[in-house]
Amino acid sequence: MKYLCLVYQEEKQEVNVPPAQIEQAKRDYWAFTEDIKKSGHYIGSNGLKHTDAATTVRVRNGKVSTTDGPFAETKEQLGGYFLIEAKDLNDALQVAARIPSAKWGSVEVRPIWG
Amino acid sequence: MAEETPDIENYDVVDDRLRLIFTCCHPALNPDAQVAMTLREICGLTTEQVAAAFLTTAPTLAQRIVRAKTKIRDARIPYEVPERADLPERLASVLHVVYLVFNQGYFTRADLATEAIRLGRLLVDLLPESEALGLLALMLLHDARRATRTTAAGVLIPLEEQDRSRWNRAQIEEGAALVRRAFETRRAGPYALQAAIAAVHAEAPSSAATDWSEIVGLYDVLLRMEPSPVIELNRAAAVAMRDGPEHGLTLIDAILARGELQEYHLAHAARADLFRRLGRKSEAAAAYNRALALAVEEPERHLLERRLKEL
Numbered sequence: 001m002k003y004l005c006l007v008y009q010e011e012k013q014e015v016n017v018p019p020a021q022i023e024q025a026k027r028d029y030w031a032f033t034e035d036i037k038k039s040g041h042y043i044g045s046n047g048l049k050h051t052d053a054a055t056t057v058r059v060r061n062g063k064v065s066t067t068d069g070p071f072a073e074t075k076e077q078l079g080g081y082f083l084i085e086a087k088d089l090n091d092a093l094q095v096a097a098r099i100p101s102a103k104w105g106s107v108e109v110r111p112i113w114g
Numbered sequence: 115m116a117e118e119t120p121d122i123e124n125y126d127v128v129d130d131r132l133r134l135i136f137t138c139c140h141p142a143l144n145p146d147a148q149v150a151m152t153l154r155e156i157c158g159l160t161t162e163q164v165a166a167a168f169l170t171t172a173p174t175l176a177q178r179i180v181r182a183k184t185k186i187r188d189a190r191i192p193y194e195v196p197e198r199a200d201l202p203e204r205l206a207s208v209l210h211v212v213y214l215v216f217n218q219g220y221f222t223r224a225d226l227a228t229e230a231i232r233l234g235r236l237l238v239d240l241l242p243e244s245e246a247l248g249l250l251a252l253m254l255l256h257d258a259r260r261a262t263r264t265t266a267a268g269v270l271i272p273l274e275e276q277d278r279s280r281w282n283r284a285q286i287e288e289g290a291a292l293v294r295r296a297f298e299t300r301r302a303g304p305y306a307l308q309a310a311i312a313a314v315h316a317e318a319p320s321s322a323a324t325d326w327s328e329i330v331g332l333y334d335v336l337l338r339m340e341p342s343p344v345i346e347l348n349r350a351a352a353v354a355m356r357d358g359p360e361h362g363l364t365l366i367d368a369i370l371a372r373g374e375l376q377e378y379h380l381a382h383a384a385r386a387d388l389f390r391r392l393g394r395k396s397e398a399a400a401a402y403n404r405a406l407a408l409a410v411e412e413p414e415r416h417l418l419e420r421r422l423k424e425l
Contacts (some may be wrong), residue, residue: 001190087192088190088191088192089140089142089189089190089191089192090191090192090194090196090197090200093142094199094200109189111188111189111190
């Protein structure tokens, strides 16, 4: 079964992170991704640019409305995702708990429809 | 997993019950639904009985259970005993559900406490982990005092005034033996420590003859394991018994000064008791009134009212 692991973290806090810690996080992400490729969980992943770059579109009565910013203002923002193949939710949660950002942000695990 | 499971002939049946418990108490499910499903699927209570115990309506509860079952299917929550690596965390959520059931029945529902103990026994039989032993011990030791905890009129009787000759000795012995088993694993956790404290109380001939140093020491260990202002408050009450009321008062005032337990009725009740023991009546009355303004449970309210009248 496929699960989407949505990675949330506080964008505002990122400017305060020392460069060495950012380098470590990159290495951790790289190692994690390699691990789940080897274990067969990995389907795909991407990091997202900050919500400063987000635009929200709605269509109401045929009229397009375009607004600056994300769908909702929240403390943590969606920063990226991993699409994984897992045996069941326990398996998926084990993978999600190893996503480096889970240590400072949070990961929402959603089963994929169908 | 196999080495953790006791050698029982009908292994499949045992395994099946464990799987059911772990599925009902899966932390990915709504907490209320976890409790409701455990009582319904494992204890065999009806939805109406569970609803009555948790002061909600049967349709509301039924809806929560339906949602939980839908999630089990849609998110594919497996029907299995968790892997070794996940076991401590998953067992913790099972034990938490059992303890919630027990506490729900603490004052008024002896039947729920009995169900919780039955569940606790089942867990100990199936998975004799240290914290499962600790929780069963804790429940047995608390339940052993059930008959003496309130008056016929429903007024809470404080520990020091309870008729110890009416405590359930067999249950206390069983609880104390389980505490020893939990400590022998060398992995005694918060439940086992709380049970150890309850055992010291249960085995003491009177409040005055209680080993308060032992109790303070156990609270110290518990606090290191699980820092919590409520545990600090209980430790302060034990210090007051060991060293005198003014020592307890200093500790409680320090906790309250941090602002954490300002809205917690038992913090003010404990403070009031210490003022009372020091003969500082007006301060005691003020603290009892503060506690009364915050207390919800009837047996506790009645005791606070009685204390105020006695001042």
